[in-house]
Amino acid sequence: MDLDFTAGEEEFRQRARDWLAGHVPAEPLPSLETREGFAAHRAWEGELAADRWSVVSWPEEYGGQGVDIVKWLMFEEEYFAAGGPGRVSQNGINLLAPTLFDFGTDEQRARVLPPMASGEVIWVQAWSEPESGSDLASLRSTARRTSGGWLISGQKTWSSRAAFADRAFGLFRSEPYESGGTGNAKPHRGLTYLMFPLDADGVTVRPIGRLDGKPAFAELFLDDVFVPDEDVIGEPGQGWRIAMSTTGNERGLTLRSPGRFVASADRLVRQWRAHGDPADTALRDRVADAAIGARAYQLFTWANASRFAAGETIGAESSLNKVFWSEYDIALHETALDLLGAEGELADGGEWAEGYVFSLAGPIYAGTNEIQRDIIAERLLGLPKGRR
Amino acid sequence: MRFLLDDEQREFARSLDAMLTAADTPAAARAWAAGDHAPGRALWGRLADADVFALAVPEEYEGMGLLPVDMVVAFVELGRHAVPGPVVETVAAGALLSRLAELGEAAPAKRLLTALASGEAITTLGLPEGGPFALDADAAALRLTVTGGELRLASGHARVERSLDPVRRLARLRPGELLASGAPVAAASRYAADWASLATAAQALGVGLALLDRTVAYVKQRTQFGTPIGGFQAVKHRLADVLIGLEFARPLLFGAALTLDTADVAAAKAATGEAAYGAARAALQLHGAIGYTAEYDLSLWLTKARALRGAWRGPGECRRLVLSGDREAD
Numbered sequence: 001m002d003l004d005f006t007a008g009e010e011e012f013r014q015r016a017r018d019w020l021a022g023h024v025p026a027e028p029l030p031s032l033e034t035r036e037g038f039a040a041h042r043a044w045e046g047e048l049a050a051d052r053w054s055v056v057s058w059p060e061e062y063g064g065q066g067v068d069i070v071k072w073l074m075f076e077e078e079y080f081a082a083g084g085p086g087r088v089s090q091n092g093i094n095l096l097a098p099t100l101f102d103f104g105t106d107e108q109r110a111r112v113l114p115p116m117a118s119g120e121v122i123w124v125q126a127w128s129e130p131e132s133g134s135d136l137a138s139l140r141s142t143a144r145r146t147s148g149g150w151l152i153s154g155q156k157t158w159s160s161r162a163a164f165a166d167r168a169f170g171l172f173r174s175e176p177y178e179s180g181g182t183g184n185a186k187p188h189r190g191l192t193y194l195m196f197p198l199d200a201d202g203v204t205v206r207p208i209g210r211l212d213g214k215p216a217f218a219e220l221f222l223d224d225v226f227v228p229d230e231d232v233i234g235e236p237g238q239g240w241r242i243a244m245s246t247t248g249n250e251r252g253l254t255l256r257s258p259g260r261f262v263a264s265a266d267r268l269v270r271q272w273r274a275h276g277d278p279a280d281t282a283l284r285d286r287v288a289d290a291a292i293g294a295r296a297y298q299l300f301t302w303a304n305a306s307r308f309a310a311g312e313t314i315g316a317e318s319s320l321n322k323v324f325w326s327e328y329d330i331a332l333h334e335t336a337l338d339l340l341g342a343e344g345e346l347a348d349g350g351e352w353a354e355g356y357v358f359s360l361a362g363p364i365y366a367g368t369n370e371i372q373r374d375i376i377a378e379r380l381l382g383l384p385k386g387r388r
Numbered sequence: 389m390r391f392l393l394d395d396e397q398r399e400f401a402r403s404l405d406a407m408l409t410a411a412d413t414p415a416a417a418r419a420w421a422a423g424d425h426a427p428g429r430a431l432w433g434r435l436a437d438a439d440v441f442a443l444a445v446p447e448e449y450e451g452m453g454l455l456p457v458d459m460v461v462a463f464v465e466l467g468r469h470a471v472p473g474p475v476v477e478t479v480a481a482g483a484l485l486s487r488l489a490e491l492g493e494a495a496p497a498k499r500l501l502t503a504l505a506s507g508e509a510i511t512t513l514g515l516p517e518g519g520p521f522a523l524d525a526d527a528a529a530l531r532l533t534v535t536g537g538e539l540r541l542a543s544g545h546a547r548v549e550r551s552l553d554p555v556r557r558l559a560r561l562r563p564g565e566l567l568a569s570g571a572p573v574a575a576a577s578r579y580a581a582d583w584a585s586l587a588t589a590a591q592a593l594g595v596g597l598a599l600l601d602r603t604v605a606y607v608k609q610r611t612q613f614g615t616p617i618g619g620f621q622a623v624k625h626r627l628a629d630v631l632i633g634l635e636f637a638r639p640l641l642f643g644a645a646l647t648l649d650t651a652d653v654a655a656a657k658a659a660t661g662e663a664a665y666g667a668a669r670a671a672l673q674l675h676g677a678i679g680y681t682a683e684y685d686l687s688l689w690l691t692k693a694r695a696l697r698g699a700w701r702g703p704g705e706c707r708r709l710v711l712s713g714d715r716e717a718d
């Protein structure tokens with residue numbers, strides 16, 4: 001058991017650090033939830049991609065450096081320590097790309113991945129529907145067979161960054177399901193996973209303001225939108241299994257790397273040392289807990305990465321991650337706002353304020369924490385399955 | 389970077405687990421609480437045979453060398469099985485004497501370390517970093533204490549006070565023969581306090597794991613409203629949170645064993661203490677009234693979780709140390 005990195009790993013870290021030192025914008029980019037900020041972040045993805053830093057873990061043929069999980073974690077640490085901007089392409093990179101690696105065709109990978117890596121095409125996740133949140137398998141949007149492809153219809157909602165993005169991937173019902181009926185008795189069957197452009201005929205995008213009013217997500221209204229066969233991912237009707245294989249990625253190792261929390265906690269601790277009131281031990285303890293939590297998450301992830309490297313798979317354990325980081329993130333930001341005092345109320349008061357609003361959604365998206373706790377209790381502790 | 393136990397360390401945990409399961413440690417703990425040290429001494433001998441007390445003792449004193457990761461592996465098992473006695477104090481005393489020898493004061497190590505490592509001498513230890521009481525002074529053959537920069541062999545102890553964990557017996561030591569003094573003593577004392585804190589954190593994690601295991605087993609078989617209570621979401625979610633607490637404390641513990649940095653040890657101690665205590669609160673609640681009885685074995689872990697949370701640096705002190713920060717920008 002050790003925490004030592006190899007010379008090759010340290011060399012990679014240094015290379016990443018040097019590149020970031022020369023490229024990370026000196027001034028923070030405007031919020032990526034605004035049109036102007038979105039464009040600036042898209043340009044930043046292009047800058048990262050030009051030197052193969054946008055998707056370091058991908059194979060070289062798609063724009064990556066083919067590095068393993070340890071180097072990817074190192075890169076993320078360096079990225080956030082350097083104050084790197086939020087990643088506008090994250091849903092494509094973290095959710096769609098792993099699915100295409102596992103289930104896509106060579107043609108799809110060659111067509112979809114390079115422009116994703118460069119930020120030329122920014123992807124959104126079109127899973128949720130107004131009536132289907134936690135019970136995602138109850139979704140009702142349909143895909144109907146037509147010559148050479150499918151016609152999709154229905155309504156999707158809460159699609160992050162859809163207000164300004166380019167293309168979407170989502171689940172559609174291609175075989176009817178009657179709840180309580182006698183035919184197809186499982187809602188998870190007969191779903192098809194496919195990709196479509198947001199500017200296609202029949203697509204209407206209606207931005208939705210999140211708590212602070214910024215259009216961070218959108219509703220999608222779909223009216224007989226044509227999707228060619230080559231944009232179906234995997235076998236038609238197998239969409240659920242294919243999509244679920246990526247939620248493990250989302251909650252597991254890749255969605256929230258420890259680097260982000262380590263960098264934020266370091267910043268908080270520095271602010272506490274500079275401005276904290278030593279007599280306020282209640283606040284001091286929360287600052288300490290932020291430092292402890294970031295280190296715990298970092299080491300937990302290293303342990304998982306070590307297991308991964310040793311050939312083990314990470315299954316339901318990814319639900320532990322999801323609950324931990326999402327609750328940690330809120331506590332971290334609440335502590336920072338309390339440390340700022342009256343200044344903490346300012347909506348444009350630096351990264352903490354925007355980060356706070358963002359953190360509040362963590363326990364809701366990527367599978368709510370209630371659903372994750374069910375998974376932990378049933379799959380990791382072996383408690384009886386309850387009604388869902 | 390391979391942040392995983394190796395096969396030998398896993399095997400060490402498995403063999404300790406098997407030995408302690410066979411040894412009926414709850415019975416030994418109950419006897420210890422009642423002042424009957426015989427079963428506890430027998431257990432002590434078996435732990436010594438497994439080299440548990442040699443894990444902070446250099447080979448020249450018949451120890452295993454300084455092996456903090458293996459020590460943590462062992463103490464998680466000691467916590468899981470509610471082993472009684474000054475196990476933390478004995479290992480920390482080993483670290484103290486070893487360090488002192490390294491710093492040029494070898495006489496106390498030469499005189500005492502071999503007996504400590506072999507398990508012959510049950511040892512307790514009082515340090516400025518550890519609060520006013522020493523654990524199990526009435527059972528210990530060797531009582532070491534540091535006060536005012538001096539390491540002394542205690543001449544005896546005051547009346548034994550009851551801990552809220554009946555198995556832990558507390559007493560103030562009376563300073564006796566001077567063994568060493570000066571800067572090396574202060575440095576060795578701080579070092580030993582880190583070992584004590586780390587061992588306590590490991591024991592706390594083990595206590596939390598035992599509480600979770602027992603509670604999961606209980607809620608699967610206890611039926612109310614015609615169904616196992618473990619099927620109710622309020623019960624499931626509470627136990628899921630216990631697991632999250634323990635699983636994120638565990639890497640801090642092993643990380644601290646690798647660095648032995650005071651701030652890292654403090655982070656591990658704070659996290660394991662809170663996680664084990666959270667496990668205890670959930671365990672008591674989910675067992676209902678049966679959990680609130682002394683006769684049910686669960687009580688052995690319930691009371692220990694609270695006591696260990698405060699022992700060898702409490703939550704506030706740990707958090708202060710985390711921020712006092714040797715490791716500023718890691």
Ligand SMILES: Cc1cc2nc3c(=O)[nH]c(=O)nc-3n(C[C@H](O)[C@H](O)[C@H](O)COP(=O)(O)OP(=O)(O)OC[C@H]3O[C@@H](n4cnc5c(N)ncnc54)[C@H](O)[C@@H]3O)c2cc1C
Nearest residue numbers: 125126127128133134158159160361364365366368370388
């Ligand atoms: C900022 C943000 C970004 C998002 N981005 C996307 C995106 O890009 N693409 C996308 O498809 N979706 C996205 N979502 C949607 C997200 O996936 C859903 O909000 C989530 O699945 C929960 O669904 P819901 O909001 O309908 O809540 P509901 O399912 O209605 O749940 C409401 C509450 O009830 C609880 N609940 C429901 N069922 C149970 C149960 N069985 N047991 C216990 N509690 C239960 C939930 O945990 C929750 O607390 C986003 C959401 C947010 C907040």
